[in-house]
Amino acid sequence: MSRLVINSFAALIAMFSCAGAHAQDSGYDVFNPISKYLSIGDAEKLSAWFSDNLEVTIFSDSNDSSRNQALQIMKSFFRSYTPRSFEITHKAGRSNMKYALGTLNAGGEMFLVTIFVGYDEASYKIQHLKIERLD
Numbered sequence: 130m131s132r133l134v135i136n137s138f139a140a141l142i143a144m145f146s147c148a149g150a151h152a153q154d155s156g157y158d159v160f161n162p163i164s165k166y167l168s169i170g171d172a173e174k175l176s177a178w179f180s181d182n183l184e185v186t187i188f189s190d191s192n193d194s195s196r197n198q199a200l201q202i203m204k205s206f207f208r209s210y211t212p213r214s215f216e217i218t219h220k221a222g223r224s225n226m227k228y229a230l231g232t233l234n235a236g237g238e239m240f241l242v243t244i245f246v247g248y249d250e251a252s253y254k255i256q257h258l259k260i261e262r263l264d
Contacts, residue, residue: 168215170207176200180254210236
């Protein structure tokens with residue numbers, strides 16, 4: 130009887146461990162494709178990483194947006210500030226929530242970009258994208 134309890138307990142621990150394992154960093158860096166699309170100004174491909182609803186902050190203008198609204202905001206930003214490069218300078222987080230800070234060289238200016246991603250159903254999605262001018 131105790132062996133059955135121990136085996137059941139071990140099975141539950143394994144199940145819960147595996148349930149969160151796919152959300153943990155297993156060598157895949159979600160910020161690689163996001164960085165690529167920011168650096169080339171591809172709002173369409175970047176929007177594939179948007180959550181259904183997200184916050185987009187450009188300078189001091191913050192908007193709770195649908196994926197499509199956020200796409201239009203980013204298209205407008207990239208039209209005004211053509212990206213030349215984007216580099217991640219810091220990353221941190223936990224298995225289901227991560228953030229990155231990076232510098233975007235666009236339109237002859239430098240910007241600080243903050244990206245928050247959360248694990249949603251089967252993948253990471255951007256929940257907040259913030260762009261600020263660097264002085």
